[in-house]
Amino acid sequence: MSNVHQNFVQLHQRAGLYVLPNVWDAGGARLVQQLGAVAVGTSSAAMAWSCGYADGGALPDTALLQRVSEIVGVTSLPVTVDIEDGYSDVPDAVAERVLRLVEAGAVGINIEDGAGSPAALVGKITAIRSALGGRSLFINARTDVYLRGLAEGDEAVGMSIDRLQAYARAGADGGFVPGLRALDEVAAVAGAVPLPLNLMWLPGMAPFAALSQAGVRRLSAGPALFMHAWTAMAAATTDFLGGVMAMPEGAPGYAALNQLFSDR
Numbered sequence: 049m050s051n052v053h054q055n056f057v058q059l060h061q062r063a064g065l066y067v068l069p070n071v072w073d074a075g076g077a078r079l080v081q082q083l084g085a086v087a088v089g090t091s092s093a094a095m096a097w098s099c100g101y102a103d104g105g106a107l108p109d110t111a112l113l114q115r116v117s118e119i120v121g122v123t124s125l126p127v128t129v130d131i132e133d134g135y136s137d138v139p140d141a142v143a144e145r146v147l148r149l150v151e152a153g154a155v156g157i158n159i160e161d162g163a164g165s166p167a168a169l170v171g172k173i174t175a176i177r178s179a180l181g182g183r184s185l186f187i188n189a190r191t192d193v194y195l196r197g198l199a200e201g202d203e204a205v206g207m208s209i210d211r212l213q214a215y216a217r218a219g220a221d222g223g224f225v226p227g228l229r230a231l232d233e234v235a236a237v238a239g240a241v242p243l244p245l246n247l248m249w250l251p252g253m254a255p256f257a258a259l260s261q262a263g264v265r266r267l268s269a270g271p272a273l274f275m276h277a278w279t280a281m282a283a284a285t286t287d288f289l290g291g292v293m294a295m296p297e298g299a300p301g302y303a304a305l306n307q308l309f310s311d312r
Contacts, residue, residue, distance in 0.1 A: 053155040053184040056087055056126035060186075060222060060244035065260035068128075068246075070269045072098040074118040078308055081123045088123055089158075090116070092130040094274035105135055113148055120153035122309070128156030128186065133164060139175035146176050146185070156186035158224055163196065166211045170218045177219040186222065188246055189215035194227030205236045212241040222246055226270065229253050231262045238263025 059066050069080040070091035077088045093103035099111050112131070120127050129149055134142030146157060159176075161169040173187060191211040193199055199207050212223040223241050226248035228234055238245045244265035249272055253259070259267060280296075287293050 050155070050184065052124075052126050053186065056128070056155050056186055057221070059086060059126075060265050065256055065264050065267055067256070068266055068268045070094060070130075070271070070273060071119065072274060073115060074122045075309075076273070077119040077123045077125075077127070081125050082308065085125060087126045087128065088119065089128045089268055090119065090130050091269070091271045091274060092132050092158075093271040095130075097271075097274065103132075105132055107135075109135065109145060109148075113152060116149055116154055117152045126155045127153065128158065128188065129154045130158040133160050133162045133169075134172050137164075137168065139171045140179075142172045143175040143179035147179055150180070150183065150185055155184070156188060156221075158188045158190050160190035160192055160224075161211065162192050166191075166214055169211075170214055173215060173218040173220055187220045188222040188224050189218075189220035189243075190224035190226065190246075191215075192226065194225060196227075201233075205233050208237050209240045212237070212243060216241065216243050222266065224248075224268075226250075226268075231258060234259065234262040234264060 066086055068087055068089045069085050070089045071077050071080060072091060072094035080088055092107070095112070095115055096103045096107045099107060099115070101107050116127070116129055131145065135145060136142050149157065159169065159172060169189065173189060176185070176187060189212065191208055193204050193208045193211065198204070208225050208228070215223065220243060223243040224246040225237060227250070228237065228247055229250060229252070231254055234245070234247070245263055246266040246268060247259065247264050248268045248270040256267065284293070
């Protein structure tokens with residue numbers, strides 16, 4: 049196990065919550081490291097949009113691998129990559145793609161059941177573990193019970209628990225339940241699953257301290273940072289097209305930005 053991978057695993061084992069900024073390019077990875085992040089995640093949606101593709105399995109494998117290689121090249125932090133459903137229904141094809149990401153330097157992945165069956169994701173996780181042959185990789189198994197509205201209330205809690213327990217038996221290291229927000233339901237899932245629980249930040253969520261108290265160990269930004277960046281660029285572009293451009297307060301100068309990447 050590499051030191052970077054070991055550090056990433058330990059983030060999930062310590063008491064309390066850690067937050068994971070989700071980026072889409074090397075510049076963003078360098079920025080969040082400079083600001084004190086302890087790990088870097090990619091957002092599949094943000095990465096797809098920044099490459100000119102819709103989210104939902106459209107991003108070409110070559111583009112994904114290129115971006116991940118660039119991100120790993122500029123940060124000393126652990127990098128985990130969101131690969132949606134693995135971009136294939138064939139477990140061995142998913143495993144081959146994951147091996148290429150590991151060779152590029154990724155220490156973790158998110159992989160989701162999406163609209164597919166839990167058995168399909170179990171098969172993919174099993175194939176990944178087999179292909180790794182003992183090499184280290186943090187597999188964060190995501191279930192979309194809440195995100196896709198497959199159930200509500202106690203039924204959603206039970207379905208999420210059942211799925212994450214199955215993914216744990218297959219070899220997952222973490223459980224990811226985007227869309228889950230009610231603290232009592234968070235606590236129920238966290239208490240019944242033998243995996244550190246990851247949630248995705250959404251507007252209106254409980255404070256970070258309350259999420260931590262309920263058992264959340266990792267909170268991802270998802271596409272939120274991209275949406276912030278998009279909004280800021282849209283406002284600045286509107287100003288520029290209207291002839292009233294001005295630098296925002298606190299903006300770094302050219303020399304500071306260039307130095308950040310000269311020291312890679």
